[in-house]
Amino acid sequence: MSSSRTRVARTHAIALLGLDGTVVDIEADISNQLPGFVLIGLPDLALGQARERVRAAAANAGCPITHRKLTINLSPAALPKHGTAFDLGIAMAALAADGVVPRESVDRVVHLGELALDGRLRPTPGILPSVLAAARAGFRTVLVPAGNAAEAALVDGIQVVGVASVRDAAIWHGATLDPYEVDPLLLPPLAAEAARHDGDLADVVGNRDAVEALQVAAAGGHHLFLLGPPGAGKTMLASRLPGILPDLAVDAALEVSSLRSLSGLPVGERLVTRPPLESPHHTASPAAIVGGGSGVLRPGAAARAAHGVLFLDEAPEFSPHALDALRQPLESGVITVSRAAGTARFPGRFQLVLAANPCPCGNAGSRDQECLCTPFAQRRYLGRLSGPLLDRVDIRLRVERITAAQLRTADDTDRVDTATARGRVERARAVARERLAATPWRLNAEVPGTWLRSPAGVPARGATAALDRALERGGITMRGYDRVLRMAWTLADLDDATRPDGGHVGRALLLRRAAA
Structure with missing residues (x-):
């Protein structure tokens, strides 16, 4: 021995x-x-x-x-x-x-x-x-x-x-x-990524409803679907969402930095403090989106977007399997990749932003362009976005092109810059954190339906009348019902209201059905 x-x-x-x-x-x-x-x-x-x-x-x-x-x-x-x-x-x-x-x-x-x-x-x-x-x-x-x-x-x-x-x-x-x-x-110097320039929210001309919806999404952590013709500004709006999000907390910064390290990306001498933005190409495979690979299980774009934004431009062009692979992370906040060698878990709390044209040519519903697609082609194109996936998206907004007249008459004083929008988002999140201090949740998008129907989470009396009718008529699912209530709480926080009223619930319902 x-x-x-x-x-x-x-x-x-x-x-x-x-x-x-x-x-x-x-x-x-x-x-x-x-x-x-x-x-x-x-x-x-x-x-x-x-x-x-x-x-x-x-x-x-x-x-x-x-x-x-x-x-x-x-x-x-x-x-x-x-x-x-x-x-x-x-x-x-x-x-x-x-x-x-x-x-x-x-x-x-x-x-x-x-x-x-x-x-x-x-x-x-x-x-x-x-x-x-x-x-x-x-x-x-x-x-x-x-x-x-x-x-x-x-x-x-x-x-x-x-x-x-x-x-x-x-x-x-x-x-x-x-x-x-x-x-x-x-x-190597080539491994260092160029500094990301999100642009300023004030660059967006017109589309006031979309700018407001962007702030609602940032304040509550809600998912967003932008539908509109080419050139309407969908990509511009999505790229400005990370800029109005608050800086990452220490735990989130450590998690984001660890994901970058595991992906082989440079971390540097400081933790990553800004929310990440991931925008994979529409040819990405399910493994590239959620993670996997042979040998070492690497995080995919959804995991690298944790505590930030996952932007899928031209969403109907993605593989249906890749899109539907996001359904479980959107619900649970955890990405689970199972292989014969073991099961890897990655954080999956990200904000999903989908952008799509209304049809293959992009002109369906346009005021100034004729659509050449058949009704069947239109339905088939948007049908690539499955109902269960869209049911998990809180805000569905139609974005229209800006006309020359709107561009000439745009008032610069009406534009909201990134700094102002971020301050508003931070105040709304602070209100939500204080309200949820005794719970394990910090964002309105994270609270479960049981809390929304508890005395602490129920809206003002009679506020849900329109929402109840939509549920009874089959215009909205129970999951959608809860998501509308979460958005109503976010709208109340942005308005400094103590509890959502009928106006907040109605605006939340409109945001969910605006692209219908």
Whole structure:
């Protein structure tokens, strides 16, 4: 038993499944059998190739691993492991088993990072959620690639050590090696996204009803459907929605930043504080929308839009399967991706904005253009948006083109700029937060029907008369009934009213049926 104890070394890494991380023990054993390098513990193909990467990287860094029989076990063995972030941990465990670095030192540290063949560490996706998982598991020190050090340092309560190479990591652990200066591998400049320019809400000329509906959607977290001909301003309106949303709270900012890290996008030295905007192309597959893929389960556009806006332009052109895949996240606020290797969960609280032309040519219902589509073609085109999906969209608005006369007579003093609209949205959200302080919800769009029918959530007496008639006549579903009441509460918050009255409920019902 004593010889086994001196031969086996152990360190730690993190296996990610979605945003959830599990601590993986990396055990290294050196024996006097035939030379070899065995990696066990359900590695995927990329991780299985760590044998060649680690051996070449360590040799080229001047700290070669043993040529005897080396066995690396990733425990728990039944947990599938994906990706290349285990490379550094495997190298450190092997060097510790060979006596190059102290076993006690590597046993208390989490190692994350992919090795290049020259021994340097590459920036690795998913470092931020991995460091978060390590901190929650009670670890106090984590070694990461130098290119990820700023991102990892966003996690409080844990010491982050950025190392440029496997040799630097061994020296940090106490190996008697002379330091070699190397240029650290950093995120390439092309990986950095250009700063997003949402534009100002004051750029929107006319369409006063649409601008007001945009503020209602932002104040309550409601989903939005814009129907109108090409050139009516649907995309302009949708792109300005993130700008009038308030800054993200700390927990939301950490979640959004973790999703960016897991997607391989740059995070930088600060948490993302502005709501994200995702606008996938209409050829996107269901996996690209909700997440998935082979190997590591990556978040899709809907998950990356968490706490922000998912904009689907030309919505009827999307695959019906991709659109209907959003129905469950819209209801539950959680995206669940199930594969044989496991089930990943991503946050799914986003605001959905759909934009569509009324028909294939786009001119149906237009005042100044003739529609060339048959009634069947019109029905078939919009029929690609399923009823169950549209039933989950709160606001349905028709947007018309602006005429030359309206453009010439537009009064600049009537326009609402982004700063003013955001201030109004923030005040309405503050009122909702105070009202919902004793509940787990913070936005009107999140409250369930049980709360809406409780003494705290029921509108003023007689306010729902028109809504009740619409339900009785089959003009609205029970889900739609509740969504109208949620919008009525948002309208009341924007008007500084203590409780929705008949006017608020009527306006909410109109917003839901304006595109009919």
